[in-house]
Amino acid sequence: MxxxxxxxxxxxxxxxxxTSRTLHYYEEIGLLPxxxxxxxxxxxxxxxxxxxxxxxxxxxLVLGASLQEIRDILQAEExxxxxxxxxxxxxxxxxxxxxxxxxxxxxxxxxxxIDEKMEKLQAMRLGFDKRLERARRLKQxxxx
Amino acid sequence: MxxxxxxxxxxxxxxxxxTSRTLHYYEEIGLLPxxxxxxxxxxxxxxxxxxxxxxxxxxxLVLGASLQEIRDILQAEExxxxxxxxxxxxxxxxxxxxxxxxxxxxxxxxxxxIDEKMEKLQAMRLGFDKRLERARRLKQxxxx
DNA sequence: TCCTAAACTAACGTTAACGTAATCTGAAAT
DNA sequence: ATTTCAGATTACGTTAACGTTAGTTTAGGA
Numbered sequence: 433m434x435x436x437x438x439x440x441x442x443x444x445x446x447x448x449x450x451t452s453r454t455l456h457y458y459e460e461i462g463l464l465p466x467x468x469x470x471x472x473x474x475x476x477x478x479x480x481x482x483x484x485x486x487x488x489x490x491x492x493l494v495l496g497a498s499l500q501e502i503r504d505i506l507q508a509e510e511x512x513x514x515x516x517x518x519x520x521x522x523x524x525x526x527x528x529x530x531x532x533x534x535x536x537x538x539x540x541x542x543x544x545x546i547d548e549k550m551e552k553l554q555a556m557r558l559g560f561d562k563r564l565e566r567a568r569r570l571k572q573x574x575x576x
Numbered sequence: 577m578x579x580x581x582x583x584x585x586x587x588x589x590x591x592x593x594x595t596s597r598t599l600h601y602y603e604e605i606g607l608l609p610x611x612x613x614x615x616x617x618x619x620x621x622x623x624x625x626x627x628x629x630x631x632x633x634x635x636x637l638v639l640g641a642s643l644q645e646i647r648d649i650l651q652a653e654e655x656x657x658x659x660x661x662x663x664x665x666x667x668x669x670x671x672x673x674x675x676x677x678x679x680x681x682x683x684x685x686x687x688x689x690i691d692e693k694m695e696k697l698q699a700m701r702l703g704f705d706k707r708l709e710r711a712r713r714l715k716q717x718x719x720x
Numbered sequence: 721t722c723c724t725a726a727a728c729t730a731a732c733g734t735t736a737a738c739g740t741a742a743t744c745t746g747a748a749a750t
Numbered sequence: 751a752t753t754t755c756a757g758a759t760t761a762c763g764t765t766a767a768c769g770t771t772a773g774t775t776t777a778g779g780a
Contacts, residue, residue: 441727452727457768472776474727494696496640499767512707516714532715539708546701550694552638557690563656564683570660571676585757596757601738616746618757643737 438468438476448485455485463488463503495549508538582612582620592629599629607632607647639693652682 441452455475458464464484468476477485484506491502512535515528585596599619602608608628612620621629628650635646656679659672 451769453768453770456728461767470727470776472727473729474776490696490700494693494700496637509707512711516711529715532711536708536711539704539711543701543704543708546697546704549638550697550701552634553690553694553697556634556638557687557694560683560687560690563653564680564687567656567660567676567680567683571673595739597738597740600758605737614746614757616757617759618746 436478438478439482441475441477444477444482444485447482448489450485450489458485458488458499461499461503463499463506495546505542508535508542511535512539580622582622583626585619585621588621588626588629591626592633594629594633602629602632602643605643605647607643607650639690649686652679652686655679656683 439447441455444455445452455464455477459467464481467481468478470476488499488502488506491497491505492499495501497505511531515531515535518528583591585599588599589596599608599621603611608625611625612622614620632643632646632650635641635649636643639645641649655675659675659679662672
């Protein structure tokens with residue numbers, strides 16, 4: 433049996449840079465399943481939950497995704513994990529292939545979305561770069 | 577004198593894929609200076625304004641920036657343009673160099689911000705990629 | 721045991737970014 | 751000249767993502 437270290441609310445907030453209200457809220461809207469409690473009702477966060485939270489925050493920051501969209505992404509990921517975990521089991525293999533394909537499809541869509549975002553970022557970066565270059569050139573001309 | 581084509585609200589909304597309310601709102605919070613009007617008070621958008629709007633929407637979508645942040649970015653860009661435009665004029669050259677440096681600094685910060693975002697996107701993309709690969713490998717193993 | 725800091729629940733408050741409804745005026749085709 | 755549709759203004763409504771306050775309970779060290 434593996435020892436599972438648990439973290440208090442304070443430890444979680446400090447590590448993640450968010451408030452307890454945010455933790456409560458995420459739990460409230462179903463982003464955090466199965467948060468453990470002490471006998472007295474105080475929350476205890478596992479390492480995996482903290483990683484999940486970290487993932488959520490990354491998705492928010494980088495993709496600019498809403499919590500609803502994040503919920504969908506997480507769900508797709510979990511589904512995939514479930515399928516993979518049960519893949520060597522007993523039941524209908526064709527059905528499993530189908531489910532796996534579906535999950536892979538969703539992942540592919542997310543990746544495509546990320547790629548599109550990166551392309552746009554790249555284009556925008558080039559635009560700002562040009563402005564900066566022109567500014568620097570202007571300064572050089574003036575000096576020389 | 578160059579002919580300046582102007583566009584109606586409807587043309588603008590269709591071209592940009594936003595509602596008139598959004599146009600009004602952006603004007604209201606100062607994102608769109610000097611929107612022209614007909615004699616009767618109807619708005620007329622110039623090509624430059626439409627491009628500005630397009631830029632705003634890109635910044636929103638790609639950077640996930642708030643309208644406040646976008647206002648700041650646009651302001652920085654305008655400042656830089658003003659400085660560049662007056663750079664060959666008469667007044668204090670040292671002061672101009674300073675202003676130009678300042679503006680360039682802000683641009684540099686935006687670019688750095690974009691770069692950081694792209695790095696995070698890249699890392700995230702790799703993460704999703706791995707999951708996808710594992711899913712595909714699993715399917716292959718099962719078949720073979 | 722007692723005390724204080726941390727956590728709990730419940731509920732109302734807040735801000736950004738628009739949506740929507742109502743009423744009125746302008747534009748342009750017939 | 752009239753109709754009709756687009757546009758203007760005003761103002762209240764909405765949603766997401768938390769913030770904040772209040773009153774109560776738990777945890778853990780002196």
